[in-house]
Amino acid sequence: MPDTKVYLLDGGTLVMDGLHAFWNAGPSGEIRFPVYSVLIEHSDGRYLYDSGYDLDHVQRVLPFIKPMQTKTQTIPGQLSLIGLRPQDVNYVINSHFHFDHCGGNKHLNSACTVCHAKALEACACPQPFEVQSYSDLSFAPDIAARRGGALPPPGVEVFTPTFQSISGDQEIAKGVRLLETPGHAGGHYSMLVELSHRRPMLFTGDAAYSQQNLDRMIISSFHLDPIESYKSMQRLKDLAKQHDAEIFCSHDPTMFGGYQKAPGFYS
Amino acid sequence: MADTKVYLLDGGTLVIDGFHVFWNRGPAGEVRFPVYSVLIEHGDGRYIFDTGYDYDHVMRVLPFEKPLQTPEQTIVGQLNKLGVKPQDINYVVNSHYHFDHCGSNKHFTTACTVCHAKELEACTCPQPFEHLGYSDLSFYPELARKAGKTLPPDPALDMYTPTFQTLQGDQEIAKGLWLFETPGHTAGHYSMMVELAHRRPMLFTADACYSKKNLDMMCISSFHLDPVANLKSMQRLKDLAAKYDAELFFSHDLDSFATYQKGANFYS
Numbered sequence: 001m002p003d004t005k006v007y008l009l010d011g012g013t014l015v016m017d018g019l020h021a022f023w024n025a026g027p028s029g030e031i032r033f034p035v036y037s038v039l040i041e042h043s044d045g046r047y048l049y050d051s052g053y054d055l056d057h058v059q060r061v062l063p064f065i066k067p068m069q070t071k072t073q074t075i076p077g078q079l080s081l082i083g084l085r086p087q088d089v090n091y092v093i094n095s096h097f098h099f100d101h102c103g104g105n106k107h108l109n110s111a112c113t114v115c116h117a118k119a120l121e122a123c124a125c126p127q128p129f130e131v132q133s134y135s136d137l138s139f140a141p142d143i144a145a146r147r148g149g150a151l152p153p154p155g156v157e158v159f160t161p162t163f164q165s166i167s168g169d170q171e172i173a174k175g176v177r178l179l180e181t182p183g184h185a186g187g188h189y190s191m192l193v194e195l196s197h198r199r200p201m202l203f204t205g206d207a208a209y210s211q212q213n214l215d216r217m218i219i220s221s222f223h224l225d226p227i228e229s230y231k232s233m234q235r236l237k238d239l240a241k242q243h244d245a246e247i248f249c250s251h252d253p254t255m256f257g258g259y260q261k262a263p264g265f266y267s
Numbered sequence: 268m269a270d271t272k273v274y275l276l277d278g279g280t281l282v283i284d285g286f287h288v289f290w291n292r293g294p295a296g297e298v299r300f301p302v303y304s305v306l307i308e309h310g311d312g313r314y315i316f317d318t319g320y321d322y323d324h325v326m327r328v329l330p331f332e333k334p335l336q337t338p339e340q341t342i343v344g345q346l347n348k349l350g351v352k353p354q355d356i357n358y359v360v361n362s363h364y365h366f367d368h369c370g371s372n373k374h375f376t377t378a379c380t381v382c383h384a385k386e387l388e389a390c391t392c393p394q395p396f397e398h399l400g401y402s403d404l405s406f407y408p409e410l411a412r413k414a415g416k417t418l419p420p421d422p423a424l425d426m427y428t429p430t431f432q433t434l435q436g437d438q439e440i441a442k443g444l445w446l447f448e449t450p451g452h453t454a455g456h457y458s459m460m461v462e463l464a465h466r467r468p469m470l471f472t473a474d475a476c477y478s479k480k481n482l483d484m485m486c487i488s489s490f491h492l493d494p495v496a497n498l499k500s501m502q503r504l505k506d507l508a509a510k511y512d513a514e515l516f517f518s519h520d521l522d523s524f525a526t527y528q529k530g531a532n533f534y535s
Contacts, residue, residue: 217395221286225493226394
């Protein structure tokens, strides 16, 4: 059985304010931050954790967050760096369904979508202050239609994903664990991947944008439940300790520079 | 019985960021906003709703909020202008216990303190992100000492042993004087409505809604415990105003505050 490999797929960058990144604490001012996806080559299949944002969607709905994404930084572009096509991916796992984590789902048209049951509920019935975050429903055309979203333009292949919704902590494949870290959104999974030749990798998803959030114990200003969000950040710290795992935060401009990115990999 | 009178007592100003006022929306930039208390002269006694901030506390703990408060804008100074002494106040009602709403409770040594039961619990065991909000515990020295907080060396505080009357649910605490539950900003938050003889009822939102713009945008403030509950409370304020044909008085709205009658110029 070949060793599990982990590829980080660069998805471009976006901008937010320091008061978004660090709730009520800031300092304010523009922060340009990375967005990336994680491809796991596992003997059970290929798993993709999160799928970044769709440039057209962001330019149309949230242009003020100033997306910068080259063709190579799209999901198809990144997969081609390692000789893969979108249909080679078997499972898409979404930490949650904010637009910058599910924008590339639609390319992965032969994959099964795995998520927390509450994450699907949350984007079907968002709170008024979550509408913009859950604005890209292209990953679930059924939900988009129910919420009155626009149908895909003619000529676009109809995307009818299958969903597998789960709850609780789950080992979805040997050494690949999804761990509940709610608060940022209703239904949020972080992911722990065990590898043969290095410490486990703990991908926080948006339960911790950056190492600085963890160090200061300040959650992001985008949240559904700040108490849960805070507990989840503490849980990530505890998990990292328990598994001697290295933490990979979702939107950390400093740390991302030091990560190995595709076609390089961790194993 | 004399008509109920309502006096707005100017408590100075503070500064926060536009992203604090309008959660995740902003725009960024300093916003200076007013803080005030409400004195109600009622047939049953004198009530004060909220007591503003203590200048020394803010300078010591949150100087970045740039307090501006003249001696006249302290609660004692404001009451003095009306010929009222702190010991003339019978009840202090706190919408919640954030430092800019309870900073002068300590001057009302003979008043009974009225609040929501959950609010007293909340400031006893604050969430980690609420410590600054609940940083002024001088309204309850015994609690401050239990929490290991050092109070300023003020002999008056050693003597100050307030009595509390905790409530739950909506309550008419005196005829025409209503407390309505509006949680979310904090765990146990009350807004207050006062019915008057010669005008529409006054509905004081307190921090369930900082300003008219918050209400228009249906955007809560970034200081909150439970955003879902907070948004519901803002909707509740709209519904209450419609139901009672009440005028909304916002807690931290510089534009609206400029139009309010203040000091000796009372509402009745």
